[in-house]
Amino acid sequence: MEFIGQSSIVEDFGNKIKNNKLGHAYILTGEPGIGKRTLARYLAKTILCTDRKENQAPCGNCRACKTFDVNVNPNFTVVRHETRSIVIKQIRNMLEDIEIRPSEGKKVYIIEEADRMTTQAQNCILKTLEEPPPYAVIILTTAIYDSLLITIKSRAVQVSLKPYSLDEMREILNVNRISFADKEYLLSLSQGIPGKAINLIDDKDFEESRNKVMSFLFDNSTMSAMEFNKYLSDNKEAFSTCMDIIDSVYHDALMVLYSIEDGLINPDKKDNIIKYANEHSTYSIMQKISRIQEIRLNLKRNLNYQLAVDIVTLEI
Ligand SMILES: [Zn+2]
Missing domain, CATH: 3.40.50.300 (P-loop containing nucleotide triphosphate hydrolases)
Structure with missing residues (x-):
């Protein structure tokens, strides 16, 4: 062995x-x-x-x-x-x-x-x-x-212990007979920690958060800023996960803008991400990334939660 x-x-x-x-x-x-x-x-x-x-x-x-x-x-x-x-x-x-x-x-x-x-x-x-x-x-x-x-x-x-590579993560899940076939994005989102990926596979709340974020970013007709605002207001515990997911989309959009499309965290959303990348500049995406970092930091230092939600839904 x-x-x-x-x-x-x-x-x-x-x-x-x-x-x-x-x-x-x-x-x-x-x-x-x-x-x-x-x-x-x-x-x-x-x-x-x-x-x-x-x-x-x-x-x-x-x-x-x-x-x-x-x-x-x-x-x-x-x-x-x-x-x-x-x-x-x-x-x-x-x-x-x-x-x-x-x-x-x-x-x-x-x-x-x-x-x-x-x-x-x-x-x-x-x-x-x-x-x-x-x-x-x-x-x-x-x-x-x-x-x-x-x-x-x-x-x-x-x-x-160091975080595992994507290939090692795949191997670990395979050996443990854990199927993640249509959820490749979980591997990247888990930052090299197998236990995280395993927890996320059956996490319905995570799936819901991901769907909301994707709709908010890609299709305002199904999820307006106001609706997303309400979702975050009502689900404080989902905030951090939602920010991780938004970050992962920015990461992917930047990869597309730099013509590196192999390492997308969200390969299942590739078409949407390409469209999003074409509508935004590298600069504006970088700005958004640092804005989110700032909000997260300020939340730890007692920024009012609803204010954080408002900033995210208005500025992101
Ligand atoms: Zn032996």
Whole structure:
């Protein structure tokens, strides 16, 4: 089994395992939905496999791999929150287990959403994180790296996951048998984060927002500025998504104006976008893009929401 994407991380781990240079504690970081959990498990499986391939990928056939796949590998433990937090008792249990030497190879511990550890739990693991038994590897995952205690961060190596390329996104969705056939635009809109694309596929609200935005931008007879204004006023939670979609149309219009029509985010709206691009100058589109940025920024700094909606529907 090869891992899709994150190749520099996977290769780096592979080399470290091969050369016996693996560290004892890592923190995988990256946006929600980017695949920290999947990567952590893949790395754990790689570390535990007793018959790794040439490129250090797990073989999938040895006893370690097989037990791993059905969640009964005795040398693999996942700690995750059972209540809102990961509490000190869970960490104490883990530390008890970590003292037990494996019959062969390593033991791997994953602490998922490590930011959910209480302060006591974080303090409790400090000493072990600094110097675990030689056979143990501890992998923490978190989307909010900064919320970990500085003493935790200083005892582990941070590994940041990068957004996936479009091809990798396609491959990930294919492997997971998720069909996105007529929704290619979701891949680009998800900014390289598979979890986002997966969430959007069945998101009816997103589809509605997209239809409204497209009508507003391309066909005033089906969606006038006033109607769009009302939609945004009534659906505050859709505002940010609508701005993302408008941005994606501007992006596409600029691509058309620069004669690059391969990388459109919204290929299903190509005809409309070409028409739109022909009716607007590069300059005016750039202006609109910065206007939207400005509005978003000002909203965070307490610009009145209805005023923001008015500006968008009048000026965009
Ligand atoms: Zn194996």
